[in-house]
Amino acid sequence: MNSILDQLSECIEFGKADINSKHPPHLIGKEGASELTKTALESGIDANIILNQALMTGMQRIGDKFSRGKAFIPNLLISAKAMNAAMKHLKPYFDRGEASLKGTIVVGTVSGDLHDIGKNIVKMVMEGNGWKVVDLGVDVKPEKFVEAAEQNPGCIVGLSALLTTTMLNMEGVVKALKQNSDKIKIFVGGAPLSHEFAMKIGAEAYFPEPYGLVKYLSSNN
Amino acid sequence: MNYDINIFAPQYEELNVQIENIIMRMGYEYSECPEEIISVTNQLFRESRFHVQLKAGFRIIEPREFAASKKEMVIGDLTFLIDRMISAHLKKVDTIAIFVCSLGKEYDKWIRSFYDGNDGLNAYIADIIGSETVEAAADWIEEYIRKASEAEGCHITNRLSPGYCNWHVSEQKKLFSLLPESFCGVALTESALMTPIKSVSGIIGIGAETKKLDYQCHICSIDHCYMKRKSTVKK
Numbered sequence: 196m197n198s199i200l201d202q203l204s205e206c207i208e209f210g211k212a213d214i215n216s217k218h219p220p221h222l223i224g225k226e227g228a229s230e231l232t233k234t235a236l237e238s239g240i241d242a243n244i245i246l247n248q249a250l251m252t253g254m255q256r257i258g259d260k261f262s263r264g265k266a267f268i269p270n271l272l273i274s275a276k277a278m279n280a281a282m283k284h285l286k287p288y289f290d291r292g293e294a295s296l297k298g299t300i301v302v303g304t305v306s307g308d309l310h311d312i313g314k315n316i317v318k319m320v321m322e323g324n325g326w327k328v329v330d331l332g333v334d335v336k337p338e339k340f341v342e343a344a345e346q347n348p349g350c351i352v353g354l355s356a357l358l359t360t361t362m363l364n365m366e367g368v369v370k371a372l373k374q375n376s377d378k379i380k381i382f383v384g385g386a387p388l389s390h391e392f393a394m395k396i397g398a399e400a401y402f403p404e405p406y407g408l409v410k411y412l413s414s415n416n
Numbered sequence: 417m418n419y420d421i422n423i424f425a426p427q428y429e430e431l432n433v434q435i436e437n438i439i440m441r442m443g444y445e446y447s448e449c450p451e452e453i454i455s456v457t458n459q460l461f462r463e464s465r466f467h468v469q470l471k472a473g474f475r476i477i478e479p480r481e482f483a484a485s486k487k488e489m490v491i492g493d494l495t496f497l498i499d500r501m502i503s504a505h506l507k508k509v510d511t512i513a514i515f516v517c518s519l520g521k522e523y524d525k526w527i528r529s530f531y532d533g534n535d536g537l538n539a540y541i542a543d544i545i546g547s548e549t550v551e552a553a554a555d556w557i558e559e560y561i562r563k564a565s566e567a568e569g570c571h572i573t574n575r576l577s578p579g580y581c582n583w584h585v586s587e588q589k590k591l592f593s594l595l596p597e598s599f600c601g602v603a604l605t606e607s608a609l610m611t612p613i614k615s616v617s618g619i620i621g622i623g624a625e626t627k628k629l630d631y632q633c634h635i636c637s638i639d640h641c642y643m644k645r646k647s648t649v650k651k
């Protein structure tokens with residue numbers, strides 16, 4: 196029998212939120228991320244260990260499959276759902292400071308743009324990977340990004356855009372944020388963007404998909 | 417030719433939206449898609465039609481108002497900047513039809529309702545279904561224009577949209593200035609984005625000598641474009 200942490204990783208990887216989830220077929224009827232997290236906490240396992248050795252491992256596995264083209268966005272989303280089910284039990288520990296998240300990312304789709312699916316996926320993947328996400332929504336003006344950065348000292352920022360017209364508005368956001376704090380790290384993404392564009396506007400990096408950002412952050416922290 | 421403004425509200429049943437294409441749009445081979453995702457997709461697909469308020473319309477420009485060269489397309493006193501990716505299609509056309517289609521604002525609201533309920537998976541799938549549906553609406557209007565043109569002894573080109581084939585998306589503004597305000601319920605924002613989101617715009621060339629060319633992906637330098645990806649996958 197696998198350890199409870201292994202079982203939990205498996206639930207995250209395959210997106211099994213709780214005992215009632217009908218997915219994946221090989222875990223039907225078995226306890227899911229919610230029940231297993233509760234049991235693990237009750238048996239005295241530290242919340243940080245549950246987060247880092249079970250939940251993150253599961254997210255990493257599905258993320259790697261995604262990067263290799265063996266899994267797709269819906270897989271990431273069902274894993275994120277299972278992750279949320281587990282995190283509900285861990286939340287009190289985070290609130291009391293007994294366990295900590297990796298950091299805070301402020302995300303938003305830049306002004307003039309209403310496309311939110313890409314940004315929302317970034318949000319879910321980051322949350323699933325242990326980040327606190329402050330979501331500013333769509334059509335976000337530079338001032339709002341600056342305000343959120345001030346309210347969340349030490350945060351990083353993720354900007355999203357759909358069109359070649361609206362991505363130009365990213366430059367103003369980068370300028371405003373850097374003016375306020377020159378150390379702030381800003382990451383950009385969205386269909387029409389490129390590495391060259393990110394460098395030109397002074398962003399830290401461009402990623403074609405959010406898992407690239409997750410990997411970058413874990414190897415650069 | 418009929419140079420009036422034409423607006424239709426096709427019945428959902430007239431569109432050819434296929435669940436297989438929706439699944440494939442998410443990246444899966446149909447046979448490899450997890451059961452859970454197929455079942456959620458099926459359920460949302462059945463529901464999606466009740467949130468669609470389809471509008472599709474076009475306007476054919478009078479041939480004397482239209483001209484195209486390698487670098488420009490002129491309609492009345494408006495000049496559009498294009499390059500050979502578009503002009504290759506327009507070589508033998510007499511005129512163009514400008515078309516717009518949209519699923520309406522209820523669809524955007526439906527997607528939003530899933531985000532509000534914190535259901536990212538359903539939101540994503542509903543979004544993908546919407547993209548597939550509005551593309552099917554564009555197929556519908558293309559088919560209508562094809563039939564109408566053939567009845568007059570003409571042929572049509574592929575659909576060509578601002579934002580594709582090196583035709584800058586900001587030129588949407590000029591294109592929409594040739595249509596009545598809020599045509600098919602679609603409005604343009606300052607940055608040339610259409611609202612409702614699930615909307616498509618473009619032109620279709622029409623002419624007695626017109627031939628349908630493939631999209632010119634082989635001479636295009638934009639790697640992220642999905643038309644290009646589609647064309648490389650096919651090869």
Ligand code: B12
Nearest residue numbers: 313353355358359384385386577579609610613616617641
């Ligand atoms: C589906 C689609 C549509 C659909 C739906 C659009 C929608 N917004 O809902 C429909 C058919 C309606 C459509 C219409 C149009 N489209 Co369109 N569309 C696409 C397509 C094929 C996929 C977009 C999508 O939803 N992807 C899925 C989501 C999840 O991906 P995403 O938003 O890119 O986000 C991912 C990554 O980019 C990344 N990411 C995003 N943000 C961030 C941020 C950070 C920090 C990080 C790390 C990562 C990250 O992570 C996400 C998850 O992997 C793209 C092509 C492509 N290759 O992407 C073109 C594309 C976006 N469309 C394009 C265009 C031009 C249009 C139209 C203007 C065409 C027209 N004239 O009708 C219209 C505009 C619509 C409008 N409302 O104004 C262009 C935009 C580029 C440009 N030239 O400006 C693209 C890129 C195609 C192209 N030519 O290459 N479109």
